[in-house]
Every structure is written in C-alpha cells, then in structure tokens.
Amino acid sequence: MPQLTDEAVTGDSGDGPGTWMSPQEYGASRAVLWAGAVVLVTDTDGRILVQSVDYRTDRLLPGGAVDTGEAPSAAAAREMREELGVDGSYLSGLAVDWIPADTPGFPPEMRFPGEILHVYDGGTWTPDRIDEIRLPAREVTGVGFAEPADLPALMDPGDARRALSALRARINGGGPALLEDGRPTSPTALDRLGALRSRRTPHHGTWHPGPVPALLPVRDPSAWLFAPDGRVLLLICRATGSAHLPPPAAPPAAGDAHPLGYRYADEAAHPRSAARLTRLPPAADPAYARLLATPEQVRELADWGPAGHAELAAVHTARTRLSLPAPPRTPLTELPSEGTRW
Incomplete structure (x- = not known):
C-alpha cells in the first residue's frame, strides 16, 4: 500500500521508502466498482x-x-x-x-x-x-x-x-x-468435475424399507458404502458431471452388505444396500472419480423427489447400526485412483 503523507509537512522531497501520495492522490488511484x-x-x-x-x-x-x-x-x-x-x-x-x-x-x-x-x-x-x-x-x-x-x-x-x-x-x-x-479461483472437487452441468436423472417413485419382494423386477442396484468417518462413497462421471451411488461392492472392498430398501418406479424395484467400507481397490473405470461425501451431499446432487427424505432417514439408521459417527458437512474428498485402505 502506498504511504500517505501531508504535502504541507513533507513538501516534494519524497523521502522515505515506498511511494508517497497525498490522501487526494491515493483516493483517486483506487479502483471504482x-x-x-x-x-x-x-x-x-x-x-x-x-x-x-x-x-x-x-x-x-x-x-x-x-x-x-x-x-x-x-x-x-x-x-x-x-x-x-x-x-x-x-x-x-x-x-x-x-x-x-x-x-x-x-x-x-x-x-x-x-x-x-x-x-x-x-x-x-x-x-x-x-x-x-x-x-x-x-x-x-x-x-x-x-x-x-x-x-x-x-x-x-x-x-x-x-x-x-x-x-x-x-x-x-x-x-x-x-x-x-x-x-x-480455488476450484473444489465439484468444480473440477463439473458437477451438475448435466441434467440430473429423476429417480422418484416410492421408498420401501427392506429387501425386494420376490418376482418384482430389479433394476440399477446401488449401495451406500460407509467409510469409518460416516461419509459414503460417491461416483461422479468425469465426462458429464453426473453423480451416482456405486454398485454393490464385493468383499473385501466392503463388509457384508444388507438390504436397506428399494424405490419402486417404472414397475420395477431399484434396490439399495448398505455396508461398511473397509478398503477401496484401485479404480477399475477411470471415467469416474471416487469421492467421499455426507449422505446429505449425495442427496443434494441427485433428483430423488419426496422419497429422498425417507431414504436419507434409512441411511442414517444403517449408519447407526454400523456404529459409525454422524459426519459433519465437510468438503467432498476425491480418493486416489490407486485406492486406499482404512
């Protein structure tokens, strides 16, 4: 910042470090926005x-x-x-x-x-x-x-x-x-991946707890996979910015999964399971970034309709059953492609 001085005191000597300016000159030099x-x-x-x-x-x-x-x-x-x-x-x-x-x-x-x-x-x-x-x-x-x-x-x-x-x-x-x-000026993971730049796919319908009934068609199974801090795994497509829950993971990537519930839409069940995430293997598909997010952040990146409230409540019940903490809202963390272990 330029040094301010009173011209009546200092005259035109300009002695001292920095750039000497009168208050009038300094005020005139400031940007107007x-x-x-x-x-x-x-x-x-x-x-x-x-x-x-x-x-x-x-x-x-x-x-x-x-x-x-x-x-x-x-x-x-x-x-x-x-x-x-x-x-x-x-x-x-x-x-x-x-x-x-x-x-x-x-x-x-x-x-x-x-x-x-x-x-x-x-x-x-x-x-x-x-x-x-x-x-x-x-x-x-x-x-x-x-x-x-x-x-x-x-x-x-x-x-x-x-x-x-x-x-x-x-x-x-x-x-x-x-x-x-x-x-x-400092892009977050959501900025870098362009989250929400593509239209979200509506996943509405009604929420039903528990396993899918026999003979009901099943489509697009996915899972809530919990890290030790209570956050969950989220996939974001690098090409479109679309956010998705991952498919159910096989051991040893996650502990034993249990049915959380399912959405009934388009005459089919869209099941969700829940499991503790113990480690993450190297990324099999570089087209997707893997992040940790709170369940609320996952929901805010999706279009789940009114059933989203019921599903979110079921997710927190599952987290409690797994003896995991309730995660505070923190910036989403992108996980390394080589995988990680907890």
Missing part, C-alpha cells in the same frame, strides 16, 4: 429459483444493486422484499464474484466499471414458502425453478457460471467461493 447482491434459493427438488424481468430476455437470480452506504446483506433482504414480496435475513454468503469492466451486455453510455457481486444463501423453500411470493406491479414478470444444468440456456453465461459455482459451494460446505467472472 459497482456492488451488487443476489440470493440463491432452491426448492425441495434442488432446482434454482430464477425470475423473468421486463428489461431483459434472460433469467436472473433475485437481487440487484447495493445502494450507497448499504451493507450487501441488507441489499439482499431489500431486493427480496421488493422483487418477491418476502421478508427474510440473508447472512450466509455462498460466493463473491468479480465481474470485469469489459463484460458484454452493458451499453457503452453506462460506463460499467466492473462489479463486486455477493451471492447469499436463501435456503431451500417449501411449497408453502413459495406460495408466499408476491410479484411487484412492474419489473419482475414471473418466477420459476430451473434444473441447475439448464441455467446456461436460460441465463447470461456469467450469471449461469456464478449461480452454479454458488450452488456447488453450498453443497461442498467449505465456505464461500471466491470467483472471477463466475469462475472459482
């Missing part, structure tokens, strides 16, 4: 709230400019009240983005200087909360919930990158992401 605040809200299926406005063709997250002297979190609350008619407090940050001055889309006469934009976590809204939305008479013309992978088709490219980065930061649980034009 706009400030903004938006809020990321999801529904219970993990879709993102976006709004249509009368002055743009693409969709936006709710939010807007930070007024002079206003804190960004206060701006977020004000914008949500003005645009959606809902009161709330938004203090948990998901991302801070630097938007460069040469970003396309700003009229030259606006003299856009660049912007620092704060993304706050608006949480997951239930249908009752969504029904409380009241749109203003002008500006916001509609709201909807979009699949994360659909954002690039609905939004400005930078806005879509920012929203996806913020959502990954929320799921990852490692704190707010620092972004430059929507791109993380």
